[in-house]
Amino acid sequence: MARDHIDSDPIADLAANTALPFEQARAMPPSVYTSQAFLEAELAEIFRKEWYCVGRAGALSKPGDYVTGELAGQPFIVARGQDGQLRAMSNVCLHRMSTLLEGRGSTRAIVCPYHAWTYNLDGTLRGAPAMTLNGGFDKRDYCLPQIRCEEWLGWVFVTLNPEAAPVAERLAQVGDMVAGYDMLNYTETFFEEHVWDTNWKVLAENFMESYHLPVCHAGTIGGLSKLEEMVCPPGLPAFNYHTILKDDSLRIAMAHPSNTRLKGEERRTTFLLALYPSLLITLTPGYFWYLSLHPRGPGQVHIRFGGGMSDDYKDDADAQANFAALKTLLDEVNVEDRGCTEKVYRGLCAQLSAPGHLSHLERPNYDFAQYLNARVSAARAK
Incomplete structure (x- = not known):
């Protein structure tokens, strides 16, 4: 499958890539990440038009x-x-x-x-x-x-x-799906900005799948990640998502005893929401963190990184200590993610790189590719 992608047409490459059904799908072609022309199409058709x-x-x-x-x-x-x-x-x-x-x-x-x-x-x-x-x-x-x-x-x-359609209209299905979490009831306690040496889509896709957790995050959260408990349903036009289950080894990932909104397994379910084009939210019953991405050329991404706790926990005596420990963990996870995603971009730039087949745990990546293709291909068709 190796081929020379340096002089390829990235929009045509993506159209061919996304024409296959999910059961036969491969990762997006390297040119989609490395091409300046594709970046210009993204800026014109996605970042200048979306929220x-x-x-x-x-x-x-x-x-x-x-x-x-x-x-x-x-x-x-x-x-x-x-x-x-x-x-x-x-x-x-x-x-x-x-x-x-x-x-x-x-x-x-x-x-x-x-x-x-x-x-x-x-x-x-x-x-x-x-x-x-x-x-x-x-x-x-x-x-x-x-x-x-x-x-x-x-x-x-x-x-x-x-x-652009109003945000509330565009994301109405997200709001309904996570209503029990009450996102208005979360307070941001940290915010940082970073620039990593990778393509923005590489980082977005890294968030969209938890297939990499046991390996990339072996030093932090990998041991807590059970592939068989990850659920990756088909995405919707404005977003994709997947869910994972957590246990009380990280107590503030669980619903607080005072939370009567969430029932059964919802009380330990984490949603990983990818709101197109580039807002990525990890939403647990007890805390949240997010990335908001914007490209800085094909090989760099600007990151808004923030997070905080559900207000359900704010009066607990150990709340701040627990959250400080969580922030330390998130920083360590970021170091691991940066290493993995920068390696991916270096590999994408190699002449002999070629995309392999996707796992069933990478369904969100497939839906993201469909979204991108719809935006940039529509522009070419005008």
Whole structure:
């Protein structure tokens, strides 16, 4: 099966790959990960048109709280206004086009670091020094371009697409499926940003299957992962998922005794949700963590990594100690995942690499490939 994929057509390669039924499916072709042309198609047809998650609304709870990022080349700010409303807007000054804010934080106003043009939290221009001699200047003419922003079950999303269906509509089936977990009842306690040397889809697919857990995570959670208990149903148009069962060796993965919403095996069931294109959530009855991914070229991915606990546990005497231990474990798991996914990308770049058949435990990967193919192939058909 080895072949030279360096000069191949990645969109055609993916179309041929996804034409097979799941029972005969193979991993996606190397060109889909390594091609700059395929990345440009993803940016145009996926990241400029879909919803991108910037994190949890609880991290932006007070007026002046903000987070920044970049979506398909567009720098953005999401900020909580003095009126309590969450807004997203361009993070580019309307004077000489410097970017404005960086990272996450809290501010009373948005001040350009170049010439101190100052904007209110709703994007309107508050003031600009030394502009009185320009007869054409009127600060009322200036407002940072607004970007669509929506909250859903405590998550904050932005999109550059004015025609995108509302998040709540798009993800209604997810909300119904995990209603008993009550995602509004989880508080984020950590947030980090990372850049890894792998393709964003490699990391997304790594999350979507737990087939790798016993091997890649042999030093941490691998021994707790029973392949025979993993359930990987067919995905849906906006997401895929799989579930695994956990035991009380990690108590905060279980439903709290006060939780009457979850019954039977639900009380120890973990959902691994992949919300297209790139929000990946591990949701247990007691804690959650997530990755929100954005490509930085074919060989790098920007990662928003956060997590926290169900508020059901907040008053327990040992809650913080348990969560500190969990965060240490998650950091160790990340080290293992980074090693595995960066190895995969190096292998994908090799001339003799070729995709093998998928396991039944990689059903979510197959559905992800179908989603990607539908988006990029539709663009070519226009």
